[in-house]
Amino acid sequence: MNYSKQREIIIDTLTKNAVHPTAEKLYEIIKREHPESKIGIATVYRNLNKLSSAGKVKRINALEDSEHFDNNTHEHYHFMCNKCKQIFDIEADIAPDLVKKIFDKTGFLVTDYDIVFNGICKSCQKK
Amino acid sequence: MNYSKQREIIIDTLTKNAVHPTAEKLYEIIKREHPESKIGIATVYRNLNKLSSAGKVKRINALEDSEHFDNNTHEHYHFMCNKCKQIFDIEADIAPDLVKKIFDKTGFLVTDYDIVFNGICKSCQKK
DNA sequence: AATAAAATGATAACGGATATTATTTTATGA
């Protein structure tokens, strides 16, 4: 992967915005914060795809219309609040050894997975 | 929900096809098996949405372009093989008490979730 | 500096899903 200014901005912006933005959201932020960059939406999609194939970004399939992205590729899950629509991190230790358990039980080799819980977050419950 | 012949066919066909079809696939099967029914694709989508809101059908977000549906609404997970693209069931006991664990740990109230593993199934590994 | 490979911007195109609308079917109850 060759260097590009745009990719640097994309990675940088995703890292600074740990809110798990969609490609579109990320594009908006970049346009706002780097108006000189003249970056195109296709470039954002192209790079997020490339980075997620390379394992440098995690794609989150959030039971919604569009995908979200996360610069944290360490094992963890997500929780999306149905009211405020925010996405929170959930530590992976609530369900240990999933890959091994599945292999032992079924012989299936898990290479990737994505766990997204839906519900109401703590602060939205109080409202 | 009022009765309709089309909805009956949709439920019936989904029940008989435990392969977790997409709306489009289901539509094709119905056209083939009930050519007299003249069912429209929008009706299939409309009913699957309605049935899943009513909890009578489970929507599966399979890290793919389109959604799949499952008539089995009991708690279980899914495994999608990257080679043969088949979707298999995984029993829920590999990760017990997720909802409770999340609530205890974070205060978030989980109302729904969807776990889809990706990888290579047993028979595709041999090839 | 010359060249090839990679990346970009602009935008057309794709495709899954939904909205629209006129029509038909179902449920209700007089």
Added chain:
DNA sequence: TCATAAAATAATATCCGTTATCATTTTATT
């Protein structure tokens, strides 16, 4: 059982997130 309102349907236009295309620019290599 007929009249009426609500629900559902078929056909299709539309929406919108994402990808493909392609001419141009940038990066890496020698």
